[in-house]
Amino acid sequence: MPFVRSQGANIYWKVEGDPQKRPLVLLNSIGTDMDLWAEALVPLRREFSLLRIDTRGHGASDVSMCDYELALLAADVRAAMDAADVRAGAIAGVSLGGMIAMQLALDVPGRVTSLVLVCTSSTMDRFAWTARVDKVRAEGMAGIADLAMSRFLSPDFAAERPDVAATVLRGLLNMDPAGYAGCAAAIRDMNLAARLANIQVPTLTVTGRKDSSTPHDGHGEHLIAAIDGAVHVALDAAHLAPLEAPDDLAAAIIDFLKP
Numbered sequence: 445m446p447f448v449r450s451q452g453a454n455i456y457w458k459v460e461g462d463p464q465k466r467p468l469v470l471l472n473s474i475g476t477d478m479d480l481w482a483e484a485l486v487p488l489r490r491e492f493s494l495l496r497i498d499t500r501g502h503g504a505s506d507v508s509m510c511d512y513e514l515a516l517l518a519a520d521v522r523a524a525m526d527a528a529d530v531r532a533g534a535i536a537g538v539s540l541g542g543m544i545a546m547q548l549a550l551d552v553p554g555r556v557t558s559l560v561l562v563c564t565s566s567t568m569d570r571f572a573w574t575a576r577v578d579k580v581r582a583e584g585m586a587g588i589a590d591l592a593m594s595r596f597l598s599p600d601f602a603a604e605r606p607d608v609a610a611t612v613l614r615g616l617l618n619m620d621p622a623g624y625a626g627c628a629a630a631i632r633d634m635n636l637a638a639r640l641a642n643i644q645v646p647t648l649t650v651t652g653r654k655d656s657s658t659p660h661d662g663h664g665e666h667l668i669a670a671i672d673g674a675v676h677v678a679l680d681a682a683h684l685a686p687l688e689a690p691d692d693l694a695a696a697i698i699d700f701l702k703p
């Protein structure tokens with residue numbers, strides 16, 4: 445079974461593609477699961493051996509009833525990499541997934557060969573995320589669904605692809621609020637900004653021109669400035685770029701990671 449025990453929880457992972465190819469680990473945002481990457485898998489599978497992981501509290505992974513920390517979520521990724529026999533690999537993460545990827549690169553640099561930071565940040569508004577944690581614990585997923593959906597997908601894309609928007613909304617509403625709150629606490633408490641200069645691996649930062657949650661200004665720009673040699677690509681997408689611009693994102697990743 446593709447579950448690994450990590451710090452009191454079963455974490456779901458899945459490998460796809462030719463195991464002889466270079467490993468690429470794919471991490472999801474808060475409020476989604478490994479299927480966030482589904483639309484980009486075909487081109488990525490041609491180039492990489494893919495390891496996808498459901499972040500603790502999401503998808504098929506266990507929910508722990510507490511505040512999580514990025515270090516815990518990074519340890520879960522390390523455990524899944526061990527279980528999948530991936531000693532080191534490129535790590536691509538969307539939003540929370542990018543934060544976990546940065547934490548992993550700082551905590552265990554030997555396990556990370558490159559970073560792809562998609563629609564993410566090292567500094568989110570602590571006040572807003574404190575309110576998000578409280579609201580989801582008090583009201584459940586319905587209490588935060590409209591806000592999250594308004595940032596996940598652009599209105600144009602949601603109108604063009606109501607099937608995708610409905611699937612994302614259903615996933616959000618059906619998840620355990622404790623898992624969302626635990627991860628939201630990790631975003632609230634993250635402490636990455638002062639450590640970014642210690643990231644020593646080639647890094648691609650991807651921003652979405654329609655992303656109001658972690659846009660270039662105030663978010664992506666800080667990663668690009670602080671991480672030595674970081675490369676930047678902007679895509680025509682809102683926050684969930686793997687759904688809104690899967691081909692362009694896959695092409696950017698493949699180009700950046702080419703040997």
Ligand SMILES: O=C(O)CCC(=O)CC(=O)O
Pocket residue numbers: 472473474475538539540541591592593595596631657658683
């Ligand atoms: O719901 C939002 O406001 C966007 C969530 C966010 O920025 C963190 C994530 O997507 O992991």
